[in-house]
Amino acid sequence: MKKSVRPLLPNQERAFALLFWLAVWQIAALVIGQKILLVTPLEALRCFLAMLPQPAFWARVIFSTLRILAGFGLAVLGAFLLAALARSHRMLAALIELPLQAIKATPVASFIILALLWVSSRQLSVLISFFMALPILYSAVQTGLDAADPALLEMAQVFRMGLCARIRAIWLPGLLPAFRRGCSVALGICWKSGIAAEVIGLPGGSMGEALYRAKITLSTAEVFAWSIAIVLLSAVLERLFMALLAAAEQHIVGIKEESQC
Secondary structure (H helix, E strand, O other): OOOOOOOOOHHHHHHHHHHHHHHHHHHHHHHHOOOOOOOOHHHHHHHHHHHOOOHHHHHHHHHHHHHHHHHHHHHHHHHHHHHHHHHHOHHHHHHHHHHHHHHHHOOHHHHHHHHOOOOOHHHHHHHHHHHHHHHHHHHHHHHHHHOOOHHHHHHHHHOOOOHHHHHHHHHHHHHHHHHHHHHHHHHHHHHHHHHHHHHHHOOOOOHHHHHHHHHHOOOHHHHHHHHHHHHHHHHHHHHHHHHHHHHHHHHHHOOOOOOOO
């Protein structure tokens, strides 16, 4: 009798995939044999760990993180405001959606170069993160609002349900899941576009500037080290934000009837 093979758990699958691609990276680095083109994973990790105790490293992390998250936060506020305006009148919806479609279709590099005419390089990542996240979040909010049951809305109007109760019982259950998915995508876009803006604008003390300086000095290990830092920071902050958003959703939607809004 043949023994059945136990399937791997999700964490085991991810660990296997990580080890597989690290092995591919290691073999490629050994085959190429030129550190200026490709370093090994161990060399990149060693460089990354060497940067961690340096105050300058954390100063750059704080500089870039605050600006990218500021752009994301402004995009969240803008998405809700524009979605509310769009639902108030069809003509406003058309006026709002046209520029947002243009933003989605325009290359990030074009926006970065144009934005340098409007703001200083130190605030560039805020503006770029805002513009790149806004269409995604606006679409997510619109999708969530459309998910509201029309029958429930009509019933709420007939029974003269208060605005607070309508938001909690009808709008939020459909809005929050779509908004959470939109935030997951928008946060990743914010980090990619924000760092790209810093690489082009070169604001002093940013992670993007450090990445560019490492490139022009041919410090390949440092390029990989900064890339590792950016990926880890993006992943950690995204998981943290999504966990907080999920907890807020559970608290808001599951609030007791007798509680006030």
